Amino acid sequence: MVCEDFRRQFEGFGLTTATILYGLPDYPKLLQSFVWQFHDLAPRxxxxxxxxxxxxxxxxxxxxxxxxxxxxxxKPAEFRAVSGVLTLH
Incomplete structure (x- = not known):
């Protein structure tokens, strides 16, 4: 059984962080921030x-x-073939 998030990473999904600034309903000149994170597909x-x-x-x-x-x-660059193993005692 493969984790859904892991499978989606192979489809190109990556961790997306959005910092959202929004105005408070009662105080429109005052801004507040909200941080949202999810696995999403760039660039759309x-x-x-x-x-x-x-x-x-x-x-x-x-x-x-x-x-x-x-x-x-x-990322493809993170996978490297290992040509040998050296063991030190």
Whole structure:
């Protein structure tokens, strides 16, 4: 049984972090931050898009800005063939 997150990493999904600045409903000039993390697919970010659509539709705090950082956790350069093993006692 393979973990769903591990399988998705092989499909190109990587850890995505979004820092969301939003205005408070009662104090629109005051901004607050919210950090969101999920495995998502760059560059379209479908999971983040769904979350932001939910935010706009259901929450009162208007979005000010969203900063996104993405890292593919499994990269081809990380896999290397081992030509030999040296054991020291």
């Amino acid at each position: 970010f479908p999971e983040l898009t769904k979350f932001l659509d939910f935010w706009r539709r259901e929450l009162d705090g208007p979005l000010h800005s969203v900063t996104v950082a993405h890292c593919g956790l499994i």
